[in-house]
Amino acid sequence: MADPTTTRTSYITCPLCEATCGLEITTAGRAVRSIRGDRADVFSHGYLCPKAHSLKELDADPDRPRAPLIRRGERFEEVSWDAAFAEIARRLPPLIQEHGRDAVAVYLGNPNVHNLSGLLYNTPFLHAVGSRNIYSASTLDQMPKQVAAGFMFGTLLSIPIPDVDRTDYLLILGANPLVSNGSLLTAPNMRDRIRALRARGGRVVVIDPRRTRTAEEADEHHPIQPGADALLLFALVHTLFAEGLVNPGRLAGHLNGLEEVRALAAAFAPEAVAPACRIAAEDIRRIARELAAAPRAAVYGRIGTSTQEFGTLASWLVDVLNALTGNLDREGGVLFPRAAAGGRNTTGEPGRGRGVRFGPKRSRVRGFHQVYGELPAAFLAEEIETPGAGQVRALITIGGNPALSAPNGDRLNAALATLDFMIGVDVYLNETTRHANVILPPPSPLERAHYDLAFYQLSVRNVARYSSPVFARAADQPEEWEILLRLIGILAGQGADTDIAALDDQLAAQTVEREVRGKGSRVAGRDPAEIMAALRPRRGPERLLDLLLRTGPYGDGFGADPDGLTLAKVAAAPHGIDLGPLQPRIPEVLRTPSGKIELAPEPIVADVARLRAALERPRPAMVLIGRRDLRSNNSWMHNLPALVKGDDPCTLWLHPDDAARLGLADGATARVTSSAASADVPVHVTAAILPGVVSLPHGWGHGQPGARMGVAAEHAGVNLNRLTSDVAVEPLSGNAILNAVPVTVEAVGKAAVAIPGGATEMVAET
Ligand SMILES: Nc1nc2c(c(=O)[nH]1)N[C@H]1C(S)=C(S)[C@@H](COP(=O)(O)OP(=O)(O)OC[C@H]3O[C@@H](n4cnc5c(=O)[nH]c(N)nc54)[C@H](O)[C@@H]3O)O[C@H]1N2
Ligand SMILES: Nc1nc2c(c(=O)[nH]1)N[C@H]1C(S)=C(S)[C@@H](COP(=O)(O)OP(=O)(O)OC[C@H]3O[C@@H](n4cnc5c(=O)[nH]c(N)nc54)[C@H](O)[C@@H]3O)O[C@H]1N2
Ligand code: SF4
Numbered sequence: 001m002a003d004p005t006t007t008r009t010s011y012i013t014c015p016l017c018e019a020t021c022g023l024e025i026t027t028a029g030r031a032v033r034s035i036r037g038d039r040a041d042v043f044s045h046g047y048l049c050p051k052a053h054s055l056k057e058l059d060a061d062p063d064r065p066r067a068p069l070i071r072r073g074e075r076f077e078e079v080s081w082d083a084a085f086a087e088i089a090r091r092l093p094p095l096i097q098e099h100g101r102d103a104v105a106v107y108l109g110n111p112n113v114h115n116l117s118g119l120l121y122n123t124p125f126l127h128a129v130g131s132r133n134i135y136s137a138s139t140l141d142q143m144p145k146q147v148a149a150g151f152m153f154g155t156l157l158s159i160p161i162p163d164v165d166r167t168d169y170l171l172i173l174g175a176n177p178l179v180s181n182g183s184l185l186t187a188p189n190m191r192d193r194i195r196a197l198r199a200r201g202g203r204v205v206v207i208d209p210r211r212t213r214t215a216e217e218a219d220e221h222h223p224i225q226p227g228a229d230a231l232l233l234f235a236l237v238h239t240l241f242a243e244g245l246v247n248p249g250r251l252a253g254h255l256n257g258l259e260e261v262r263a264l265a266a267a268f269a270p271e272a273v274a275p276a277c278r279i280a281a282e283d284i285r286r287i288a289r290e291l292a293a294a295p296r297a298a299v300y301g302r303i304g305t306s307t308q309e310f311g312t313l314a315s316w317l318v319d320v321l322n323a324l325t326g327n328l329d330r331e332g333g334v335l336f337p338r339a340a341a342g343g344r345n346t347t348g349e350p351g352r353g354r355g356v357r358f359g360p361k362r363s364r365v366r367g368f369h370q371v372y373g374e375l376p377a378a379f380l381a382e383e384i385e386t387p388g389a390g391q392v393r394a395l396i397t398i399g400g401n402p403a404l405s406a407p408n409g410d411r412l413n414a415a416l417a418t419l420d421f422m423i424g425v426d427v428y429l430n431e432t433t434r435h436a437n438v439i440l441p442p443p444s445p446l447e448r449a450h451y452d453l454a455f456y457q458l459s460v461r462n463v464a465r466y467s468s469p470v471f472a473r474a475a476d477q478p479e480e481w482e483i484l485l486r487l488i489g490i491l492a493g494q495g496a497d498t499d500i501a502a503l504d505d506q507l508a509a510q511t512v513e514r515e516v517r518g519k520g521s522r523v524a525g526r527d528p529a530e531i532m533a534a535l536r537p538r539r540g541p542e543r544l545l546d547l548l549l550r551t552g553p554y555g556d557g558f559g560a561d562p563d564g565l566t567l568a569k570v571a572a573a574p575h576g577i578d579l580g581p582l583q584p585r586i587p588e589v590l591r592t593p594s595g596k597i598e599l600a601p602e603p604i605v606a607d608v609a610r611l612r613a614a615l616e617r618p619r620p621a622m623v624l625i626g627r628r629d630l631r632s633n634n635s636w637m638h639n640l641p642a643l644v645k646g647d648d649p650c651t652l653w654l655h656p657d658d659a660a661r662l663g664l665a666d667g668a669t670a671r672v673t674s675s676a677a678s679a680d681v682p683v684h685v686t687a688a689i690l691p692g693v694v695s696l697p698h699g700w701g702h703g704q705p706g707a708r709m710g711v712a713a714e715h716a717g718v719n720l721n722r723l724t725s726d727v728a729v730e731p732l733s734g735n736a737i738l739n740a741v742p743v744t745v746e747a748v749g750k751a752a753v754a755i756p757g758g759a760t761e762m763v764a765e766t
């Protein structure tokens with residue numbers, strides 16, 4: 001037991017969101033005394049948000065299971081780890097024997113990318129499962145951006161990042177980084193970065209159906225009709241060509257497809273798209289001219305441009321615009337980070353690669369191609385429901401809550417209840433894991449080491465920071481990667497008592513062997529045994545991380561560059577190591593087969609006809625979009641009292657004109673009906689949303705029978721994803737369409753009223 005009188009100060013990277021803030025945590029024994037922003041942190045310089053403090057409540061949450069749980073009828077019983085794995089070994093292999101590997105689905109949720117165990121052990125775990133039914137939160141989120149980036153630049157994480165600290169003009173579409181703290185843009189404290197941008201004479205323009213906190217900080221906000229971003233972006237491209245403003249600068253020799261883009265943009269003149277976007281043609285022309293004229297400019301799109309019908313087109317057009325204005329791969333424009341560890345565009349031969357291909361497997365029910373080895377999360381319910389060979393009968397969720405985060409929640413919840421067997425590797429007994437037969441709880445975030453392998457590939461500055469665990473784990477609590485290894489052992493037919501140390505050695509040896517065989521590797525041709533020996537005595541994720549750092553672009557190359565990085569060196573710098581601002585990387589960063597930036601990839605070009613057809617469609621009278629709240633993190637932090645106190649955030653934003661027409665006052669209850677379901681929600685009347693658009697936050701809908709989240713149940717809210725549909729997905733990426741959902745809204749007890757389209761002046765929400 002930790003001595004309660006011993007106080008300690010630890011420095012860790014916050015694992016909760018993509019901003020990756022450095023925190024200073026003081027502890028007394030096993031208790032957290034304080035959590036502050038680490039002022040000496042090389043990257044975040046003391047910044048933090050209200051969620052950082054909740055790490056204390058999360059760590060101490062009495063509802064968080066500390067031992068595995070096995071379902072007995074409607075109740076869960078605490079069992080030992082050995083008993084939990086024995087139960088899995090008893091039930092899972094026979095199910096696979098009888099129905100095949102495709103009968104086991106896996107769903108990986110968002111916290112996996114914030115967790116070294118998930119980042120390094122999910123891949124071998126998925127190989128061990130060997131099923132085509134792999135699902136993740138990526139197809140509820142950024143998959144369209146990854147598809148566009150893969151086609152254009154050659155790897156799924158070659159995503160150029162706006163160089164916000166040096167740009168003169170920032171065009172933001174469908175992102176609210178002042179609340180979300182940034183996504184595909186690791187940049188703590190975006191408020192001050194935006195203020196600094198404006199203070200140096202720069203300009204910020206926000207495109208969002210809502211007047212967000214980010215819009216409030218901007219020079220200009222244009223509310224857009226949800227789903228219309230690709231049209232707007234195409235009209236900007238059109239204007240650049242029409243007015244002779246295309247100037248890719250030094251990129252000119254590195255581009256394929258420029259003339260194709262010109263031809264494709266012809267159909268999207270500002271006047272043609274203005275009614276659909278609800279943005280005036282002269283504003284569109286002016287923004288295009290300003291983008292072209294700015295010495296350095298960056299276009300950035302996020303969730304709003306991604307989780308929609310034209311997500312891949314919009315994501316692609318963002319970087320087309322950056323390229324056409326000469327801002328792609330330029331300081332103050334958008335740049336590719338050079339991560340210290342694990343970057344696919346820093347390994348292999350520079351400048352050329354295999355590019356990306358999709359498939360080969362397809363989903364059983366709809367025949368949709370796999371994207372980067374996974375299938376759309378929106379298909380999980382139908383793959384469970386539809387009988388026949390390959391039907392999903394078992395599910396393993398790891399750090400995911402699809403019951404709330406995936407579309408058509410009612411259908412998915414019903415489907416989850418029919419599974420023959422389910423395992424939840426999760427920190428809570430929640431809306432999803434209540435359906436599990438066995439719940440395996442990983443340690444608290446304060447009991448694990450951390451390194452942001454994913455987000456340093458998406459960061460505004462190159463940095464490397466490693467955190468040791470703040471607290472020791474309970475004696476019998478395995479680390480999350482150890483849980484995964486035991487599952488791998490069971491899936492490999494070794495039973496419940498796999499020697500996980502041996503399995504881990506085997507995995508590490510395989511990784512080292514792949515590395516020494518890799519073309520362009522820092523250790524190509526070296527003796528794997530020598531490398532394995534140099535990694536001793538590390539094991540688990542630290543051994544793999546050390547390997548990645550040492551073979552990475554700043555690494556010591558196992559002796560090649562004695563001044564280079566090792567994990568020991570990074571760990572010895574509690575406030576992190578600054579590796580400098582982003583720098584141009586084209587052509588070296590490219591991994592396309594041509595060695596060029598593909599501005600007009602064939603599958604994307606083929607999808608433009610669908611967008612052209614949308615220009616002719618009438619606009620739905622009312623559409624639903626999502627939003628995020630500062631004191632929240634998707635669905636799973638609502639059991640922490642500090643984050644849920646105060647006003648109910650789960651309200652339906654409704655414009656005053658719509659409210660008047662529908663007879664709905666602030667605080668009244670509205671019934672929202674979509675093709676999927678009907679839900680009654682409290683209304684918040686505000687001029688900060690476009691008329692004809694309503695907004696609900698996602699991640700609510702707690703208080704489900706069987707879940708164990710007492711605080712969340714008292715602040716249950718409504719599940720936005722009961723209203724979203726799983727019928728259509730975005731055709732290139734398989735991403736769910738979570739925004740611009742056609743709905744009707746009515747006052748409860750009254751008939752629905754059709755709303756004529758009409759523009760009203762937008763007033764700020766204060
Ligand atoms: N309508 C609508 N739906 C959306 C969105 C939207 O904007 N609108 N956003 C989408 C986006 S961007 C995302 S990323 C998804 C998120 O979708 P999910 O990842 O499915 O959902 P989360 O709410 O992040 O749930 C995370 C789960 O991980 C558990 N957990 C937390 N920490 C750990 C850990 O360290 N280890 C393990 N094993 N488990 C842990 C939590 O208890 C919770 O069950 O939701 C998507 N859904
Ligand atoms: N506080 C908090 N922070 C979070 C999360 C959280 O739940 N809470 N979740 C984390 C996760 S997983 C992610 S992926 C990131 C997401 O980070 P962001 O992308 O910044 O997410 P949002 O805050 O949802 O901002 C999306 C904006 O898009 C707007 N929008 C909706 N539809 C459209 C459209 O069709 N076009 C345009 N132009 N805009 C549209 C919405 O009004 C909203 O303001 O945030 C992360 N950080
Ligand atoms: S902004 Fe994100 S990383 Fe920073 S303290 Fe808040 S939750 Fe943690």
Ligand SMILES: [Mo]
Pocket residue numbers: 110141
């Ligand atoms: Mo996300």
